[in-house]
Amino acid sequence: DTEVTQTPKHLVMGMTNKKSLKCEQHMGHRAMYWYKQKAKKPPELMFVYSYEKLSINESVPSRFSPECPNSSLLNLHLHALQPEDSALYLCASSQVDMGFSNQPQHFGDGTRLSIL
């Protein structure tokens, strides 16, 4: 069991749909992360939030829009996705931004997204 909770576990959507992925942690962590993982590949960082502010965007297309409404919650809003965006989307959190600490990130089990 993980202390980072992601919903939904699975999502199927069309290319014209708008949907959101949700991530929640109650460990008091102040840094949160979104990763994308294609099949049989390692996770790749998308976004980093530190104290509810976006600190890293790894040149992610604008059809992915992150939001951090409070320190416990991280959303990823999806709009007009392409079939190649089908992947496992992972959320992680750490006590503080790993730029200031060596404490590890803790991951959720991800949302498996399929774009039709």
Add this chain to the structure above:
Amino acid sequence: DAKTTQPPSMDCAEGRAANLPCNHSTISGNEYVYWYRQIHSQGPQYIIHGLKNNETNEMASLIITEDRKSSTLILPHATLRDTAVYYCIVKIQGAQKLVFGQGTRLTINP
């Protein structure tokens, strides 16, 4: 981040110690070594991390060579549930992110 090299796959018998190697010959003095694993259909699970001293926790031991150019993750009594992809990651001091390599696919055989 310093590049890491891991064997793509390994096998280990159930009940034996699993020793997973990682080479990081370009590591700098302030870079930490992290180990994660990813069991099928789950997110990566943090195992252990260290700088230069050997580390042990309830899951595993991390042995880092004196020159810090390589490390070994030891699972002392492997079980079938330890079958997973194991990632060795070196993070530079001050970097905000972890960069995952290809990892080692460890299979525990009955």
